[in-house]
Amino acid sequence: MKIMKLAAITMAAILPVTSAFAGFPEKPVNYVIPFGPGGESDITARHQQSFFKGKFGQDLVISYKPGGGGAVGWSQLNRMKGDGYNIMGINLPHIIVKPKQKNVGFKTEDISGVYMFHYTPDAIVVNKDSPFKSLQDLIDHAKKNPKKTIFSGSGKGTANHLAQVRFDKMADIKTTYVAFKGTGKAVAALLGSQVSAEWGYTSVGAKHSDKVRMLAVAMEKRHPKFPDVPTFKELGYNLVSGAYRGIAVPKSTPEAIRTKLSTMIQEINADPEFQKKMENDGMAMLNVDASEYDAFIKKMTGIYLDAAREGGIIK
Amino acid sequence: MIENLLQALTLFHVALALGGVIAGTVIGSLPGLTATMAVAVLVPITFSMPPASALILMGAIYTGAIYGGAYAAILLNTPGTPSAIATTFDGFPMAKRGDGDLAVTLACLASVVGGIVGAVFLLILAPPLADVALAFGPVEYFWLAVFGLTLISALSKGNLLKGLIGACLGLLLSTIGVAEISADVRFTFGSEVLLGGIETVSALIGLYCVPVLIDLVATSDKHLKVTHAPKGFRLIEALQISWTHKFNLIRSSVIGTLVGILPGAGGSIAGLVAYSEARRTSKNSDTFGQGEPEGIQATESANNATVGGGFIPTLVLGIPGTPPDAVILGALLIQGVRTGPSLFAGDGSIVYTFIFGLILATVLMLPTGLVIGRYAYKTIITVPKAMLVPTVSFMTMIGTYSIRNSVSDVVIMVILGVVGWLLNRAGYSPSPIVLGLILGSIAEQGFVQAWTIGSATDNLIGMFFGRPIGMAIILFIAATFFYPMIRGYLIGMRGNPNED
Numbered sequence: 073m074k075i076m077k078l079a080a081i082t083m084a085a086i087l088p089v090t091s092a093f094a095g096f097p098e099k100p101v102n103y104v105i106p107f108g109p110g111g112e113s114d115i116t117a118r119h120q121q122s123f124f125k126g127k128f129g130q131d132l133v134i135s136y137k138p139g140g141g142g143a144v145g146w147s148q149l150n151r152m153k154g155d156g157y158n159i160m161g162i163n164l165p166h167i168i169v170k171p172k173q174k175n176v177g178f179k180t181e182d183i184s185g186v187y188m189f190h191y192t193p194d195a196i197v198v199n200k201d202s203p204f205k206s207l208q209d210l211i212d213h214a215k216k217n218p219k220k221t222i223f224s225g226s227g228k229g230t231a232n233h234l235a236q237v238r239f240d241k242m243a244d245i246k247t248t249y250v251a252f253k254g255t256g257k258a259v260a261a262l263l264g265s266q267v268s269a270e271w272g273y274t275s276v277g278a279k280h281s282d283k284v285r286m287l288a289v290a291m292e293k294r295h296p297k298f299p300d301v302p303t304f305k306e307l308g309y310n311l312v313s314g315a316y317r318g319i320a321v322p323k324s325t326p327e328a329i330r331t332k333l334s335t336m337i338q339e340i341n342a343d344p345e346f347q348k349k350m351e352n353d354g355m356a357m358l359n360v361d362a363s364e365y366d367a368f369i370k371k372m373t374g375i376y377l378d379a380a381r382e383g384g385i386i387k
Numbered sequence: 388m389i390e391n392l393l394q395a396l397t398l399f400h401v402a403l404a405l406g407g408v409i410a411g412t413v414i415g416s417l418p419g420l421t422a423t424m425a426v427a428v429l430v431p432i433t434f435s436m437p438p439a440s441a442l443i444l445m446g447a448i449y450t451g452a453i454y455g456g457a458y459a460a461i462l463l464n465t466p467g468t469p470s471a472i473a474t475t476f477d478g479f480p481m482a483k484r485g486d487g488d489l490a491v492t493l494a495c496l497a498s499v500v501g502g503i504v505g506a507v508f509l510l511i512l513a514p515p516l517a518d519v520a521l522a523f524g525p526v527e528y529f530w531l532a533v534f535g536l537t538l539i540s541a542l543s544k545g546n547l548l549k550g551l552i553g554a555c556l557g558l559l560l561s562t563i564g565v566a567e568i569s570a571d572v573r574f575t576f577g578s579e580v581l582l583g584g585i586e587t588v589s590a591l592i593g594l595y596c597v598p599v600l601i602d603l604v605a606t607s608d609k610h611l612k613v614t615h616a617p618k619g620f621r622l623i624e625a626l627q628i629s630w631t632h633k634f635n636l637i638r639s640s641v642i643g644t645l646v647g648i649l650p651g652a653g654g655s656i657a658g659l660v661a662y663s664e665a666r667r668t669s670k671n672s673d674t675f676g677q678g679e680p681e682g683i684q685a686t687e688s689a690n691n692a693t694v695g696g697g698f699i700p701t702l703v704l705g706i707p708g709t710p711p712d713a714v715i716l717g718a719l720l721i722q723g724v725r726t727g728p729s730l731f732a733g734d735g736s737i738v739y740t741f742i743f744g745l746i747l748a749t750v751l752m753l754p755t756g757l758v759i760g761r762y763a764y765k766t767i768i769t770v771p772k773a774m775l776v777p778t779v780s781f782m783t784m785i786g787t788y789s790i791r792n793s794v795s796d797v798v799i800m801v802i803l804g805v806v807g808w809l810l811n812r813a814g815y816s817p818s819p820i821v822l823g824l825i826l827g828s829i830a831e832q833g834f835v836q837a838w839t840i841g842s843a844t845d846n847l848i849g850m851f852f853g854r855p856i857g858m859a860i861i862l863f864i865a866a867t868f869f870y871p872m873i874r875g876y877l878i879g880m881r882g883n884p885n886e887d
Binding site: 121137140144250251280 | 570572716718793832836840
């Protein structure tokens with residue numbers, strides 16, 4: 073009886089709030105990308121942009137706040153107005169690893185995530201004419217020549233780097249990872265044969281399909297665009313990883329709005345047209361909504377921090 | 388090809404090219420509003436266009452913005468975009484002595500030549516030239532940055548020590564913030580303001596523009612000397628100068644194209660390298676830095692040539708040559724256009740229509756650039772100081788803020804401005820500092836990457852000194868570094884033929 077009463081009071085408290093936000097969004101929504109324009113975070117946001125307008129009748133206005141590998145934007149997230157009209161892109165492993173390295177102005181738990189909508193799976197990419205025909209070729213070479221198999225990749229403490237650290241351990245090999253500023257330059261180093269292979273993403277395989285091939289992708293199942301490329305799992309290595317992207321709101325945003333936003337992003341994600349565009353670019357869809365966000369971050373934190381410690385990125 | 392040319396000349400495309408160039412020139416002339424931003428703002432508009440039209444519009448804005456950067460460089464000593472840094476070296480001295488109108492017209496001619504040379508390379512040689520971009524590994528970028536740093540000896544005439552101190556300051560500034568490739572947080576002193584590092588454009592505005600503004604307030608002199616009533620464009624005069632130094636224009640345009648091809652180098656380095664080469668090979672190398680028209684020609688043709696050059700890796704390899712190219716590439720991806728050599732082969736209608744559109748936009752830059760340039764010059768010389776200073780100050784704040792939507796950058800800009808003014812009074816010029824800031828991170832990345840690869844393969848010396856392109860750059864470094872001494876020696880020999 074008491075519980076019923078409590079539930080009734082709670083309902084009464086929540087209901088008017090929900091209905092007050094029923095018309096959301098009533099004006100354009102400001103979508104901040106904490107990176108510069110032209111990167112994958114930007115491109116995937118641009119994909120969402122047109123669907124958002126089509127489904128909810130309001131513009132999604134994209135702006136950029138680059139700096140510090142995203143840290144500048146995230147450190148200012150909670151100072152923005154929490155009315156649902158300010159949302160910001162979030163990226164894993166960045167928001168988990170960065171705050172553990174040093175004080176970067178925010179903590180992982182400061183970020184109030186709304187939805188994780190896709191990830192770009194890690195993949196080992198080689199040139200078309202590379203002597204490595206299969207993942208086993210690469211592992212054999214690395215076993216015989218410790219440290220001499222050189223990978224390019226985007227940044228340190230990033231998805232690419234952590235995948236390298238984890239895979240070296242799983243396959244019991246020692247390879248060298250060279251960090252480049254962004255995927256574009258890591259690919260250029262691969263195409264120019266400055267390195268033997270790249271720890272890249274499935275999107276690299278999609279974008280440069282005429283020049284490169286992938287030895288394996290870090291997904292649960294094969295990517296629909298690349299039915300011939302095996303997953304690491306199939307080959308006996310339990311590696312499912314990549315750059316995960318989602319959306320967060322300032323902490324002060326009412327829960328009802330956070331939930332509403334979560335269903336809106338979900339609705340875009342469920343659109344087959346949107347999925348087709350994303351998968352064509354080499355992305356993999358992901359659906360982690362507002363209620364599952366905390367558990368997801370907790371799970372990923374364990375995996376990433378172990379790898380980061382292994383790789384000497386954090387102490 | 389003819390078909391593509393005709394497609395590029397439809398009324399719609401001519402209108403896009405013209406509108407794009409005008410908008411780009413105006414945006415580029417405002418300090419802080421960069422080509423990257425101009426293109427990024429446009430992206431949503433291009434979604435509703437066919438890919439070739441979208442490319443023409445973005446290409447036109449981009450090329451206009453690179454040229455527009457010259458106005459602020461010449462008339463206010465403030466590079467409107469990073470590409471125009473080296474334009475300040477001779478542009479502002481020319482304006483100071485009353486030749487601002489001539490300098491603006493020269494810059495316009497040079498930009499058109501550079502733009503066309505870059506676009507022609509893109510048209511004819513794109514796929515083979517894209518391989519050049521790939522031949523450049525980390526160690527080559529490292530040496531290229533060092534080559535850029537040798538310019539300090541040229542920029543700090545009379546006082547090399549102060550130049551070197553300035554460069555060291557710049558190198559130190561470049562290490563602030565989250566390091567690009569090691570992800571270390573350095574020299575932020577626990578402050579969030581410094582987390583994002585010193586943003587290049589805000590540093591440019593602070594170090595170059597703020598001292599000019601302070602001096603304007605502190606002295607009763609007019610901003611620019613006006614020796615004559617503005618008399619037209621001074622086009623004939625500018626054409627004569629351009630014709631006399633046509634080899635400088637062509638050489639600088641080729642340098643600009645080649646540097647533009649290298650992802651991670653960009654317009655600022657193209658301008659600096661072209662400037663350095665023009666100065667080294669010119670008969671008038673002593674007047675460089677004091678208002679030498681050849682200096683403006685070199686930098687302005689080179690930076691506009693990077694537009695065409697930068698599109699080469701962007702369209703052939705899908706790897707952006709310059710920051711605005713990254714935005715354009717993103718827009719193309721969303722349109723569903725796949726880049727690659729196939730774009731250029733067979734039914735390459737999109738790409739050839741675009742290249743002709745880009746050439747069209749560059750040609751249209753001549754009349755529009757002259758008119759806007761003249762208007763900008765007239766405005767700057769006629770507006771009273773009491774209005775000029777607050778207006779420009781306001782623009783610098785807005786411009787600096789808008790780069791990363793960051794108040795921290797405005798704070799850093801103002802502090803660097805005051806520091807720059809004090810250093811200026813002590814005889815330290817801003818250019819070595821800026822050079823250190825821009826080249827520091829490129830050199831650092833190249834060095835760390837080359838060192839990692841070199842030590843993993845047990846071949847450090849071969850990595851740094853055993854690669855052909857790297858060796859060629861080292862030779863250029865040696866030539867630039869030792870040339871003043873050798874030249875002095877030669878002049879000494881020739882100057883005293885009857886000595887013994």
